[in-house]
Amino acid sequence: MPPDIACGRLSDDMLARNFADAHPGLTAEQAALEADRCFYCYDAPCIEACPTDIDIPRFIKAIASKNTAGAARTILQSNILGGSCARVCPTEILCEQKCVHTAIETHKPVRIGALQRFATDWQMAQPAHPFGRAAPTGRHVAVMGAGPAGLACAHRLAMLGHDVTLYDRHTRPGGLNEYGVAAYKLADDFAQKEIDFLFAIGGITYRGGTVLGETLSLATLRQEHDAVFLAIGLSGVRALGLPDESIHGVQDAVAFIEDLRSQPLATTPVGRRVVVIGGGNTAIDAAVQARRLGAEEVTLVYRRGEATMSATEVERDWAQTNGVTLRLWAAPIRLETEAGALTGVTFRRTDPPSVSGTLPGMPPQAPPAEFTLGADMVLKAIGQVFIPDPIAQDQILVENGRLVVDEKGRTTLGGVYAGGDCTAGEDLTVAAVRDGREAAKAIHDDLTLTDLSSSRTGAP
Amino acid sequence: MADLRTNFAGITSPNPFWLASAPPTDKEYNVRRAYEAGWGGVVWKTLGEDPPVVNLSSRYGALQFEGKRLMGLNNIELISDRPLATNIAEIKRVKRDFPDRALIVSLMVPCEEHRWKAILPLIEETGADGIELNFGCPHGMSERNMGSAVGQVPEYVEMVTRWCKQNTRMPVIVKLTPNVTNILMPARAARRGGADAVSLINTIQSVIGVDLDAMAPMPVVGGKGTHGGYCGPAVKPIALRMIGEIARDPEMAGIPISGMGGISNWRDSAEFLAMGSSALQVCTAAMHYGFRIVEDMIDGLSNWMDSKEYATLPDLSGRAVSRFVPWNQLNMKFRTIAQIDQESCVGCGLCHIACEDTSHQAIAKSTGPNRREYSVIDEECVGCNLCAHVCPVDECITMTPQPVDGEMTWLEHPLNPHRLSA
Numbered sequence: 001m002p003p004d005i006a007c008g009r010l011s012d013d014m015l016a017r018n019f020a021d022a023h024p025g026l027t028a029e030q031a032a033l034e035a036d037r038c039f040y041c042y043d044a045p046c047i048e049a050c051p052t053d054i055d056i057p058r059f060i061k062a063i064a065s066k067n068t069a070g071a072a073r074t075i076l077q078s079n080i081l082g083g084s085c086a087r088v089c090p091t092e093i094l095c096e097q098k099c100v101h102t103a104i105e106t107h108k109p110v111r112i113g114a115l116q117r118f119a120t121d122w123q124m125a126q127p128a129h130p131f132g133r134a135a136p137t138g139r140h141v142a143v144m145g146a147g148p149a150g151l152a153c154a155h156r157l158a159m160l161g162h163d164v165t166l167y168d169r170h171t172r173p174g175g176l177n178e179y180g181v182a183a184y185k186l187a188d189d190f191a192q193k194e195i196d197f198l199f200a201i202g203g204i205t206y207r208g209g210t211v212l213g214e215t216l217s218l219a220t221l222r223q224e225h226d227a228v229f230l231a232i233g234l235s236g237v238r239a240l241g242l243p244d245e246s247i248h249g250v251q252d253a254v255a256f257i258e259d260l261r262s263q264p265l266a267t268t269p270v271g272r273r274v275v276v277i278g279g280g281n282t283a284i285d286a287a288v289q290a291r292r293l294g295a296e297e298v299t300l301v302y303r304r305g306e307a308t309m310s311a312t313e314v315e316r317d318w319a320q321t322n323g324v325t326l327r328l329w330a331a332p333i334r335l336e337t338e339a340g341a342l343t344g345v346t347f348r349r350t351d352p353p354s355v356s357g358t359l360p361g362m363p364p365q366a367p368p369a370e371f372t373l374g375a376d377m378v379l380k381a382i383g384q385v386f387i388p389d390p391i392a393q394d395q396i397l398v399e400n401g402r403l404v405v406d407e408k409g410r411t412t413l414g415g416v417y418a419g420g421d422c423t424a425g426e427d428l429t430v431a432a433v434r435d436g437r438e439a440a441k442a443i444h445d446d447l448t449l450t451d452l453s454s455s456r457t458g459a460p
Numbered sequence: 461m462a463d464l465r466t467n468f469a470g471i472t473s474p475n476p477f478w479l480a481s482a483p484p485t486d487k488e489y490n491v492r493r494a495y496e497a498g499w500g501g502v503v504w505k506t507l508g509e510d511p512p513v514v515n516l517s518s519r520y521g522a523l524q525f526e527g528k529r530l531m532g533l534n535n536i537e538l539i540s541d542r543p544l545a546t547n548i549a550e551i552k553r554v555k556r557d558f559p560d561r562a563l564i565v566s567l568m569v570p571c572e573e574h575r576w577k578a579i580l581p582l583i584e585e586t587g588a589d590g591i592e593l594n595f596g597c598p599h600g601m602s603e604r605n606m607g608s609a610v611g612q613v614p615e616y617v618e619m620v621t622r623w624c625k626q627n628t629r630m631p632v633i634v635k636l637t638p639n640v641t642n643i644l645m646p647a648r649a650a651r652r653g654g655a656d657a658v659s660l661i662n663t664i665q666s667v668i669g670v671d672l673d674a675m676a677p678m679p680v681v682g683g684k685g686t687h688g689g690y691c692g693p694a695v696k697p698i699a700l701r702m703i704g705e706i707a708r709d710p711e712m713a714g715i716p717i718s719g720m721g722g723i724s725n726w727r728d729s730a731e732f733l734a735m736g737s738s739a740l741q742v743c744t745a746a747m748h749y750g751f752r753i754v755e756d757m758i759d760g761l762s763n764w765m766d767s768k769e770y771a772t773l774p775d776l777s778g779r780a781v782s783r784f785v786p787w788n789q790l791n792m793k794f795r796t797i798a799q800i801d802q803e804s805c806v807g808c809g810l811c812h813i814a815c816e817d818t819s820h821q822a823i824a825k826s827t828g829p830n831r832r833e834y835s836v837i838d839e840e841c842v843g844c845n846l847c848a849h850v851c852p853v854d855e856c857i858t859m860t861p862q863p864v865d866g867e868m869t870w871l872e873h874p875l876n877p878h879r880l881s882a
């Protein structure tokens with residue numbers, strides 16, 4: 001019998017509800033109340049915890065004084081994707097974790113993310129783009145990859161007066177904002193709305209359907225532009241390394257999410273019983289979205305304990321309140337099949353003996369060393385990797401599986417910069433935005449401060 | 461339980477909390493509800509002559525601060541806008557039904573003796589316990605030569621007070637306006653006129669804000685605004701100062717003071733009593749929350765008095781007056797310095813930036829293992845208290861008095877060119 005994988009397990013209505021905005025925006029009244037909680041700290045610790053170092057007290061003070069335009073500008077000049085960051089940032093490990101209110105009452109920081117969303121939503125509802133462009137420099141920069149890093153870089157370059165061509169292999173720009181992040185975090189086509197807003201600055205030409213290393217080489221890019229920014233993210237995923245991994249029903253979690261983000265929910269197939277393997281946010285997102293598509297049983301299995309899971313506590317709670325079962329200390333050893341069809345996954349317990357049987361909901365007697373979970377669908381979420389193939393022909397240093405850059409985002413190849421997930425550092429939207437912005441500044445400085453006027457990116 | 465019974469210029473009430481003459485005491489309906497809620501007394505909304513005044517629509521403006529409503533309230537209302545006879549009849553009924561509560565009638569008629577002579581018997585006949593002369597209303601009525609137009613001229617204050625004393629046996633309380641440079645001038649004039657007591661403060665002339673769309677002062681009445689009278693928590697410091705000045709003035713010695721202006725809770729009440737009041741009046745706090753706020757005022761004051769072993773109001777009244785002195789009598793050798801409790805500090809940096817930018821650069825900043833750390837540089841701290849006031853954490857910064865070596869006031873200070881030689 002083939003595994004039970006089907007579309008339309010829930011009514012359209014139910015699906016619409018399940019994938020609506022998970023945390024709707026604050027009303028003006030709520031924002032005013034929340035903004036008044038902020039102490040307006042000096043040298044505020046929350047700023048330091050924001051990778052894009054948004055001046056948080058300043059923008060919150062502006063919301064409190066009903067200077068919403070000023071609040072939005074303060075946010076967006078540090079982080080042009082402030083709207084999506086307000087929705088997707090794990091604030092519990094960033095700005096809000098450092099909010100001094102948590103020292104008075106744990107778990108009661110000022111809701112910085114929600115306030116940021118309030119201000120940026122206001123801005124996006126205005127007809128005019130808040131930033132202008134500097135006088136044209138006559139320079140032309142190529143940005144490869146239209147995820148958060150590429151978008152932030154393109155916008156800042158445009159602001160500084162450069163012309164930008166933004167390439168991506170997808171038809172729609174946005175990167176993981178468009179097809180990776182959980183649907184209910186960026187509901188109502190927010191990613192595209194934000195891109196329209198961002199492009200409104202002018203000077204950015206988007207060319208989708210361009211594949212670096214296939215339809216366009218880095219060498220050509222360098223020849224035709226004054227600088228190149230690489231922001232191609234992580235296009236590979238780790239495999240479990242088990243036999244039959246390509247069997248029907250076993251899928252990469254990112255591919256599953258991309259499917260559901262790029263087609264109507266009613267036509268996105270999901271298993272009746274889903275097992276997700278991994279301990280990061282991708283695993284959580286895949287598990288929760290599988291549930292919300294109508295999977296009856298979703299189990300997330302992670303090979304170690306909560307302490308080493310990269311999913312935050314908030315995300316683990318979110319998974320559990322969504323009816324996902326978390327099983328820790330177990331590693332997959334075998335995909336179970338019957339007549340060539342997937343039936344389940346067998347795990348071996350990895351727990352140190354002291355941990356056995358102490359987990360909530362587990363039987364008190366010593367558990368067997370192996371157990372099998374029946375599954376119609378197995379989603380693999382054990383990490384993404386950088387695939388260097390597109391730049392294999394170029395003299396760029398890759399180390400520990402990521403492009404090597406200096407503190408300004410320069411790669412080892414002249415005129416070529418990189419940032420976002422394809423370089424080392426935290427794989428977060430907000431970190432990608434910072435990389436893009438900083439690389440744009442470096443490109444600008446390098447192009448305008450040094451005399452490169454006669455040449456293209458240095459290719460002879 | 462502390463005994464809160466009050467005897468104010470011979471007028472008794474079960475507690476010192478009276479509602480000030482204002483909308484809460486405008487008519488029988490409100491006053492009955494107030495008494496039922498526990499108020500010890502009321503000063504009836506100011507009565508004038510018939511025909512009654514006409515009030516406008518759009519009457520109040522408010523000062524809000526960082527999310528707090530009604531830090532200050534301003535109004536452009538006039539005195540009672542109901543016929544005199546209606547008020548008189550209601551006062552009579554209410555007083556009959558609540559004989560143990562104080563009922564004072566506030567009055568304002570033009571500065572002619574026959575007019576006062578005419579109204580006083582009508583009031584006396586209601587059985588009210590006393591009258592309060594409204595020499596304070598700073599808007600509308602003052603333009604008609606009443607209210608603060610009288611209160612600002614000591615001679616008028618004295619004259620009208622005397623007329624009243626000569627024409628009634630009811631106790632006369634003179635309600636003073638704060639819209640003067642020296643509160644002692646009208647206060648002493650009242651006493652010369654024979655006043656049995658004074659009450660203060662009435663409202664302060666103010667423009668509460670500007671409507672930036674209408675481009676007119678608020679509250680906007682059909683496109684324009686006017687100045688109003690300001691009261692509520694924000695005026696408390698002004699009231700306390702004026703009450704203290706009267707209480708310590710030898711010429712005013714012994715005169716009962718009914719204190720008001722920003723009293724919002726039992727603690728404010730205790731402060732007003734300590735500064736020399738022997739009864740209290742409240743308006744804005746009741747307008748903000750309703751009559752029920754008196755419950756905590758009574759309860760809180762009584763609990764606090766128990767904890768301090770003040771058995772009766774006279775034990776407490778005026779306790780702080782002898783310590784309210786001119787600047788030149790303060791000890792210049794006294795020194796206090798800020799102390800930060802590192803346990804409760806959350807690292808917000810507000811103390812540092814306040815001191816660094818606007819005070820004496822006496823709070824140093826460093827980076828600790830978990831948070832920014834702030835510490836007082838004792839030698840630089842002048843003891844201004846600013847940091848303790850800006851710190852958002854209660855009792856995190858304490859001002860700590862240092863051992864004092866003797867006493868020296870400015871009068872004796874070597875740097876004082878006018879020093880008194882010993």
Ligand SMILES: Cc1cc2nc3c(=O)[nH]c(=O)nc-3n(C[C@H](O)[C@H](O)[C@H](O)COP(=O)(O)OP(=O)(O)OC[C@H]3O[C@@H](n4cnc5c(N)ncnc54)[C@H](O)[C@@H]3O)c2cc1C
Nearest residue numbers: 145147148149169175176212232233420421427428429432
């Ligand atoms: C499932 C999932 C959920 C996530 N949820 C969150 C979250 O909630 N919060 C958060 O902060 N972060 C989250 N992240 C991480 C976040 O999405 C990334 O850190 C961020 O998108 C990185 O931005 P980027 O621009 O570097 O790369 P990407 O967003 O990956 O964009 C790279 C772009 O390059 C293009 N590209 C790749 N190769 C080529 C090529 N050869 N030629 C042309 N174009 C190419 C891709 O099409 C893509 O558009 C999540 C990630 C995943 C996978």
Ligand SMILES: Cc1cc2nc3c(=O)[nH]c(=O)nc-3n(C[C@H](O)[C@H](O)[C@H](O)COP(=O)(O)O)c2cc1C
Nearest residue numbers: 480481482506535594662691692721722742743744
């Ligand atoms: C709307 C309003 C109307 C007032 N009307 C009078 C009045 O008719 N007669 C009077 O003596 N004082 C009047 N006052 C002043 C109050 O009696 C009182 O002196 C003042 O509000 C200060 O007290 P508070 O800070 O508790 O409000 C009025 C105050 C307000 C707010």
Ligand code: SF4
Nearest residue numbers: 038039041046099100
């Ligand atoms: S730490 Fe918290 S209170 Fe302080 S500025 Fe940041 S958000 Fe405001």
Ligand code: SF4
Nearest residue numbers: 483517518519520747
């Ligand atoms: S409080 Fe509001 S409803 Fe009541 S009279 Fe005033 S404006 Fe009207």
Ligand code: SF4
Nearest residue numbers: 805806808809811851
């Ligand atoms: S103001 Fe208070 S909480 Fe803030 S840093 Fe200073 S002592 Fe600490």
